[in-house]
Amino acid sequence: MADGFNPLERARWLRAEIERHNRAYYELDSPLISDAEYDALFRELLAIEDADPALRTPDSPTQRVGGAPLPEFSPVRHAQPMLSIRTETDFGEGGALAFDARVRRELKLADDAPPVEYCAELKFDGLAMNLRYEHGVLVLAATRGDGETGEDVTQNVRTIRELPLRLKGEAPAVLEVRGEVYMRHDDFARYNAAATERGEKTLVNPRNGAAGSIRQLDPRIAASRPLSFFAYGLGETQGWTLPATHAGILDALADFGIPVCGERVITAGADGLVAFHRHVGEARATLPFAIDGVVYKLNSLALQEQLGFITREPRWAVAHKFPAEEATTTVLAIEVQVGRTGAITPVARLAPVFVGGVTVTNATLHNEDEVWRKDVRVGDTVIVRRAGDVIPEVVGVVVERRPPGAEAFRMKDTCPVCGAHTVREPGEAVTRCSGGFSCRAQRIQAILHFAGRRMMDIEGLGERYVERLVEFDYVHGVADLYRLTLGDLLEMKQRADERDGTVPETVKAGQTPTRWAENLLAGIAASRRPTLARLLFALGIRHVGESTAKTLADWLGSIERVRRAPAPLLAVLPDIGATVAAAIADFFAEERNVRAVDELLCPEIGVAPADEHAPRPGLGERLGWAELYAVLGVPRLTPLRAKQLAAVVDGATLAREGVNEPLLSDAGLPADVLAALADWLQGRGHRGLLAAVAARRDELLAALPPASALLPAAAPLDGKTFVLTGTLPTLTRDEAKALIEAAGGRVSASVSKKSDYVVAGAEAGSKLERARELGVAVIDEAALRDLLARQQSPQLPGETVEQAAERAEHS
Numbered sequence: 001m002a003d004g005f006n007p008l009e010r011a012r013w014l015r016a017e018i019e020r021h022n023r024a025y026y027e028l029d030s031p032l033i034s035d036a037e038y039d040a041l042f043r044e045l046l047a048i049e050d051a052d053p054a055l056r057t058p059d060s061p062t063q064r065v066g067g068a069p070l071p072e073f074s075p076v077r078h079a080q081p082m083l084s085i086r087t088e089t090d091f092g093e094g095g096a097l098a099f100d101a102r103v104r105r106e107l108k109l110a111d112d113a114p115p116v117e118y119c120a121e122l123k124f125d126g127l128a129m130n131l132r133y134e135h136g137v138l139v140l141a142a143t144r145g146d147g148e149t150g151e152d153v154t155q156n157v158r159t160i161r162e163l164p165l166r167l168k169g170e171a172p173a174v175l176e177v178r179g180e181v182y183m184r185h186d187d188f189a190r191y192n193a194a195a196t197e198r199g200e201k202t203l204v205n206p207r208n209g210a211a212g213s214i215r216q217l218d219p220r221i222a223a224s225r226p227l228s229f230f231a232y233g234l235g236e237t238q239g240w241t242l243p244a245t246h247a248g249i250l251d252a253l254a255d256f257g258i259p260v261c262g263e264r265v266i267t268a269g270a271d272g273l274v275a276f277h278r279h280v281g282e283a284r285a286t287l288p289f290a291i292d293g294v295v296y297k298l299n300s301l302a303l304q305e306q307l308g309f310i311t312r313e314p315r316w317a318v319a320h321k322f323p324a325e326e327a328t329t330t331v332l333a334i335e336v337q338v339g340r341t342g343a344i345t346p347v348a349r350l351a352p353v354f355v356g357g358v359t360v361t362n363a364t365l366h367n368e369d370e371v372w373r374k375d376v377r378v379g380d381t382v383i384v385r386r387a388g389d390v391i392p393e394v395v396g397v398v399v400e401r402r403p404p405g406a407e408a409f410r411m412k413d414t415c416p417v418c419g420a421h422t423v424r425e426p427g428e429a430v431t432r433c434s435g436g437f438s439c440r441a442q443r444i445q446a447i448l449h450f451a452g453r454r455m456m457d458i459e460g461l462g463e464r465y466v467e468r469l470v471e472f473d474y475v476h477g478v479a480d481l482y483r484l485t486l487g488d489l490l491e492m493k494q495r496a497d498e499r500d501g502t503v504p505e506t507v508k509a510g511q512t513p514t515r516w517a518e519n520l521l522a523g524i525a526a527s528r529r530p531t532l533a534r535l536l537f538a539l540g541i542r543h544v545g546e547s548t549a550k551t552l553a554d555w556l557g558s559i560e561r562v563r564r565a566p567a568p569l570l571a572v573l574p575d576i577g578a579t580v581a582a583a584i585a586d587f588f589a590e591e592r593n594v595r596a597v598d599e600l601l602c603p604e605i606g607v608a609p610a611d612e613h614a615p616r617p618g619l620g621e622r623l624g625w626a627e628l629y630a631v632l633g634v635p636r637l638t639p640l641r642a643k644q645l646a647a648v649v650d651g652a653t654l655a656r657e658g659v660n661e662p663l664l665s666d667a668g669l670p671a672d673v674l675a676a677l678a679d680w681l682q683g684r685g686h687r688g689l690l691a692a693v694a695a696r697r698d699e700l701l702a703a704l705p706p707a708s709a710l711l712p713a714a715a716p717l718d719g720k721t722f723v724l725t726g727t728l729p730t731l732t733r734d735e736a737k738a739l740i741e742a743a744g745g746r747v748s749a750s751v752s753k754k755s756d757y758v759v760a761g762a763e764a765g766s767k768l769e770r771a772r773e774l775g776v777a778v779i780d781e782a783a784l785r786d787l788l789a790r791q792q793s794p795q796l797p798g799e800t801v802e803q804a805a806e807r808a809e810h811s
């Protein structure tokens with residue numbers, strides 16, 4: 001042949017290649033290529049064999065089903081062969097039209113004959129299974145294998161909880177149920193999370209998870225993997241009058257107690273099939289399990305019989321697939337991206353591949369651990385997944401196709417953008433650039449976030465402009481956006497064009513060359529009066545997402561109040577909690593952030609929330625004594641205990657009467673907490689503080705004083721470890737321990753390098769020696785009391801430290 005194409009050779013090669021993939025897929029449950037690629041090979045072979053039937057060998061994969069059964073399992077000869085189904089490759093309406101047309105032709109229906117009735121189901125993406133019930137009892141479960149002979153996996157199938165071991169109702173002598181074993185998305189995720197935790201291998205996808213679990217030799221392993229089942233047809237039956245339709249069979253199986261998927265319809269004609277395909281395509285992402293298409297079946301069993309079978313598939317059924325959500329491609333490079341909070345995310349640059357309906361050129365690798373866990377390397381062949389709108393991700397590597405010399409990925413210890421060193425907090429998966437706002441990448445991302453649609457919604461301020469504005473230093477912080485002039489923007493564009501060597505775009509009809517800049521300035525100006533929630537979200541405070549920003553805006557009503565609210569007070573707002581409250585406090589503790597907010601709000605720039613209001617009326621009610629107790633920072637008084645305390649005594653009474661037994665015995669607080677409370681009340685100025693808060697509660701709530709006002713400094717012994725030894729002059733060992741713990745310290749039994757102090761009394765023994773050896777500070781009871789007394793007296797709003805101390809003296 002002129003072009004060197006030899007169909008005989010090609011067919012041979014395709015057969016060998018398909019065999020190889022069948023083995024990897026069916027026998028080893030670890031495919032080397034994506035289904036789409038496999039299907040392409042299979043179609044090509046079909047086409048060659050169709051063009052020249054002489055090339056069709058009896059052992060061609062087109063003439064057979066699946067793969068050989070594994071020798072580890074007992075073989076099961078199927079009473080009726082388990083076939084495959086023909087796949088329509090047209091993902092659009094064409095697939096449904098072609099099937100309906102074929103059925104009508106083969107049934108020899110006249111053009112004006114009424115539409116054919118079909119049963120349409122989902123095509124579950126799992127593993128085909130034949131369940132044999134004899135007199136209602138499950139006696140055998142077998143895989144499809146090569147269609148003739150499967151594997152006996154009864155032990156493993158018995159572990160599927162939703163499958164009845166005994167059928168409901170009056171069961172026939174023999175009933176073989178055909179269906180799919182699959183793994184639900186949530187079970188898959190939960191299993192993988194647990195496996196990761198145990199340091200075990202994770203499952204690549206639910207399909208492989210199901211297939212791999214069923215073909216475990218150890219039924220305990222299968223039992224540990226959460227599997228599910230849906231029936232879709234029958235094998236052999238004895239002693240049963242078959243229903244007249246396929247839909248009738250499914251209903252009957254459901255009545256026997258076998259799981260049958262509810263997403264099925266009886267419909268008529270090509271239109272009905274098209275509608276079902278479209279409907280399922282839209283619902284696909286929300287289904288709790290994976291499907292790879294829908295299946296159409298002629299509903300009437302009589303008509304099914306009339307059509308019969310060809311080699312490996314019935315003529316009366318077809319699979320109409322959806323575009324694959326997974327594909328294989330190669331990794332061209334692994335780059336890292338720096339996000340708004342400095343988080344460094346590895347990203348795989350990929351050879352372009354069509355998946356999930358779009359061309360994908362990169363996929364997130366999440367973080368360093370993920371890259372390691374999946375061991376993705378440059379040059380690797382990887383399986384990429386893109387489902388719905390989610391960011392494409394690399395699900396796994398085809399290790400067999402790794403080129404020699406491919407090197408494992410290593411995260412550099414400096415930021416690729418600013419060169420600052422990177423840090424990874426213990427217990428965190430994320431590596432961050434420590435450059436903060438001096439890192440250009442972080443600045444760019446912060447500004448992009450600020451301008452985003454759900455934040456300040458600055459029209460026209462896309463990635464390209466932000467990059468240039470930052471790069472050429474027209475914008476450093478977000479406030480600078482509002483200082484930009486037309487001159488700045490045009491100059492920036494000119495500099496960028498000169499540097500990039502781009503010819504300025506030719507003037508489009510009706511567009512002046514400055515139109516874009518005017519539009520951008522108009523977009524910036526139009527963003528000046530956002531809602532408070534948007535502004536708060538836009539600031540990019542860690543953990544403050546859209547809904548948290550809304551809560552803050554709702555309850556507090558002004559950015560000033562959000563800034564001044566003490567963290568424990570924020571923490572009692574609905575759905576905020578300690579982490580978020582701490583993040584907000586951290587944000588405003590940074591000088592630069594305060595300055596940025598001040599700048600934005602200054603009259604010259606004129607960004608101002610359009611909806612400031614007084615604190616929500618309910619705030620005063622909500623901040624009952626429970627919350628105020630929590631705010632006051634009494635040691636050991638967790639929010640829950642604060643609630644218990646508030647249930648029996650308000651702050652004014654407590655300030656007046658102190659911890660007295662009859663008053664507090666109803667609170668149900670542990671003795672050590674009561675002791676800590678009593679102790680706290682003895683502390684300098686605490687009673688006075690409580691009384692003052694009680695007297696001025698409404699005022700305080702309205703003003704939401706600065707954080708420093710209501711909060712004691714960190715407990716004096718926070719994080720310090722003590723060891724007690726010998727007999728102290730006045731304190732018992734338990735009392736000393738309680739005091740230390742109430743002040744945030746820890747008492748340990750033995751001296752180590754980690755000990756901060758050894759408190760030694762009379763007749764101290766070996767611990768004292770050990771402390772001296774290790775150079776740990778040794779103190780006596782008096783010194784301990786000094787440490788305990790170092791607690792500062794909290795201030796009230798507007799008070800200096802001195803004034804607070806003075807007030808404390810007088811109380």
Ligand SMILES: NC(=O)c1ccc[n+]([C@@H]2O[C@H](COP(=O)([O-])OP(=O)(O)OC[C@H]3O[C@@H](n4cnc5c(N)ncnc54)[C@H](O)[C@@H]3O)[C@@H](O)[C@H]2O)c1
Pocket residue numbers: 021022024025026031032033034035036038039065066083084085087121122123124125126127128129144179180232295319
């Ligand atoms: N990636 C690879 O290397 C590789 C190798 C071999 C096969 N494959 C994939 O497997 C497919 C071929 O395998 P197949 O022969 O099992 O065909 P198939 O999976 O495309 O279709 C037949 C199977 O569909 C299942 N099914 C799910 N829902 C059903 C329903 N409602 N009614 C009837 N059957 C239903 C049954 O288990 C049945 O055996 C190929 O299209 C390819 O995508 C991939």
Ligand SMILES: [Zn+2]
Pocket residue numbers: 338415416417418419420433434435436439440441442
């Ligand atoms: Zn950096």
